[in-house]
Amino acid sequence: MDQIAHVAATTAAGLRTSACGNSGIGPPARRRLRTFAFDPMSTRLSGRFLTLDIPFECIRGPGPDGRLVQVVDFDASREAWYEPVDLDDPFVLAQDGIRPAEGDPRAHQQVVYAVAMSVIERFERFMGRRFRWHGDQILRLVPHAFDGRNAYFDPRRRAVLFGYYQADAENPGANLPGQVIFTCLSSDIVAHEVTHAIVHRIRRLYNESTNRDVFAWHEAVADLMALFQHFAHRDVVLEAIANTSGQLEKSAGLLELAREFGESTGRGAALRSAIKDPNRTPDRFRAAQEPHERGACFVAAVFDAYLDAYQNAIADLLRIATGGTGMLPAGRLHPDLVSRLADEAVKTADRILGMVVRGFDYLPVIDVTFGDVVRAIVTADRGLYPEDRLHLRSSLVEALRQRGIWPISVASLTDEALIWQKPDTRLNLSDGDHPVDLSRVILSASKDLDPIGNPGELRTPALHDGNGSAGSADTQTRRSVFDQVAKDLTAWARSNAPQLGLDPNFAISCEGIHVSYRLAGDRLPRPELAIQLLQRRADLEESTQGKQPVIRAGTALVVSADGSVDYVIAKPLPLSNESSADDNAARVLHEAGRLRLAAMREWFDKLEADDALSAWTAEHAIHRLDFAAIHSETGQ
Incomplete structure (x- = not known):
């Protein structure tokens, strides 16, 4: 897999120069690219593709080879690499990208690029700054990196490596026994792994396990981003609300992660679920040791808070729709009500995820614990929304408490007790013998x-850079x-x-x-x-x-x-x-x-x-x- 850097450099050297902007007409603000409905199995069963609306960039060439991510379709298991997609081809631009197909590697490249850029944009918006890798570095996405039931972020290669494998022979789910499954075509897996890379950029030393929460927090954030990424597709949320009469906790697809991967590997269900354990008790968290399991407890608490906040947000709509009773009649909801409920579901999801992501700047540089995470989220959110009028912060803290997650060194769970303490003495970077010009x-x-x-x-x-030179x-x-x-x-x-x-x-x-x-x-x-x-x-x-x-x-x-x-x-x-x-x-x-x-x-x-x-x-x-x-x- 060390050939990835060599192949990437060789490919980039031969790419055409972008003609972006040469016509005298400015580029568009957004680019629309089609993906599967979370994975190929979901698209086959629903008959629907999804479209991601991402920032437009002048891509340097096929791959795609962008400013922040470069898709390098090199298959190390077969010592081969595949023809790269050109997203700036006029025919491709005219139809929101090429039609996703399991048998077309170019579609695989399009999916990983689109999902990665969508996730990066969400981090930018919540963090309040442009996202950059270190210096001239770039994240490489390798859609067909190896033959195996795995996908992972490799910090040394600065790459996300996606595997492919044959579906389980006995229990393949809604797939054929032995069918080739590509992890790069699962939007959930792509979002999860790209989030690992982003977290590594923000807190590099969270890849050192100094306590049992460090890797668990990495996994929790990656799962949260992948799950909340579902809410970027309003049509999916509309359908979930219509099918469940507004009870999102009953919408399996919306709150499940990597269903095709989970079923095709013989599990008989999605890889993970936001509400796997509906009982809000601390027992599961206290017993959890494995990072995914421990992180899943945090994810469950966040979605507890989300569902509570969503119910509070739609309470007035339900009262209006039911003449004050709040009890919806049997049958399908009115389309106008479904639309308004979807608006609240999407808005609340954005707000809850934003609370978690904004807390990163308030986290320790090393040795993070879930108690630190709670304090960071509360401190960051209180600085922006001191009154917590929507009770989102208090709902999240209570949901975490019910799952057994709280800081061990605080006197209570009030905002005043949870926020990080101010320095005992006045500190200013412009003071003293070594002032800093900011x-x-x-x-x-x-x-x-x-x-x-x-x-x-x-x-x-x-x-x-990757070749040992000093960079540009x-x-x-x-x-x-x-x-x-x-x-x-x-x-x-x-x-x-x-x-x-x-x-x-x-x-x-x-x-x-x-x-x-x-x-x-x-x-x-x-x-x-x-x-x-x-x-x-x-x-x-x-x-x-x-x-x-x-x-x-x-x-x-x-x-x-x-x-x-x-x-x-x-x-x-x-x-x-x-x-x-x-x-x-x-x-x-x-x-x-x-x-x-x-x-x-x-x-x-x-x-x-x-x-x-x-x-x-x-x-x-x-x-x-x-x-x-x-x-x-x-x-x-």
Whole structure:
């Protein structure tokens, strides 16, 4: 599979130059591309295709080879690659892309590109900024990467690899025994895997299992994005409401994930369901260990909150439609009522998913837990909607509580108790001996949001591209800007290390700087900076024999445009010089770090004990735990 980078580079070198814009007429704002109704089996049974409305970009050439994703249709199992689709061909443009067909690899390429771009756009909208990979990097999508019942994101290759396989001979579901099933044609699987890649870009070190929630959170977000992606298709929501008289919890297809994959592999049902366990108890979460199972508990709680919020949103419509009784008569609903219910279903889904995604900038840089996730979501949402007039935030917190998910270190579940605490002392990046000039960062982010202006010059760069070179001249220019800001930031952080949950005796690195503009309840944008700081503590790493876990401290800062630090979200470690803990804040930091280190070591020991290969290799089990391994345990 290392040939992917070579094939991608070779393909790109021979592609035609885009004629986009040469006619003197500006490009359209949107591009429409047809996909299957979630998967080929669903389309065959329903007789319907779906169309995704995604941002139009001047694609560099067939593949498609776009600005953020490049489809490389190389089949490593057969040492072959397939003819790429040209989405800018006039005939293709005129019919919303080519008609999806299982036997046409170009249709497979179209599906993965369309779904990936749709998911990326949703992240952009919720995060309030343009999405970029590191420097000149790009995400590669490989529709026919290997022969196997799996699909996964590979961070080393910066690629999503989709497998293909033969349907189960005894229990293939609504497929033929032995029929070839392509995971790349499941919109749910594509959305799930692309979300893994996006989360890895936002929080790179969430691919290190420092506690049992880290990979579970990765899986939960990926499932949530895939499930809520269903609500991007209003026709599907309309049909679900019409068929269930507005009771969405009875709509299996809308709230199920990867039905064709689940049935074709002999499960007899979809891969996962948003409401697999309708009983809102904490038992399942307490017992869950496997990442997919544990993440599914979080997903179930979010959909509990969604269904509650949806019922609250349509209560007035039902009262009007029933003359005040709220009890709908038997039979089909009036089409006008179905349309209004669908509007509320789509709007509520967008709002709930947005709450989860916006919380990312408020999450720790490393070692995330579901308790951290709850606090991050509440803090981010309260900043935009302090009054919670729709009770969405309180509904989500209560749904999570019922499923057994809450932070362990809070006094209650009120907003005031759940939000991250403000720093004890005033912190401002423009103060002290090492002030940080944020003006260029903010200007760059503002230019990035201008659809017709030049893109901003400051983005987190990659040190090298896939071939080991230093990247383009444009990347080098951006790097010099980033390096200066990052240098100033690390110097400022070193001088304020104790207040940031870091140790002043060890080097601090800047993992990322991002500026967001999010719309608040008053419809005005809220500019905000998210900064990630990391610190490696080699003195706490237990052994130099073999490949042992890396021990890190990390801090996420949420900063206002004037440089004032609103939140310090730290994952500390014990101070290297315990005698320096001479004030209360330092003592609290030291004790929190000691407890965290002990918990990590206990988890590392458990991973070693549970891994059958531990007796045969000096490499620690944590380094064998990746997305490919986790997905192979469950089939996806």
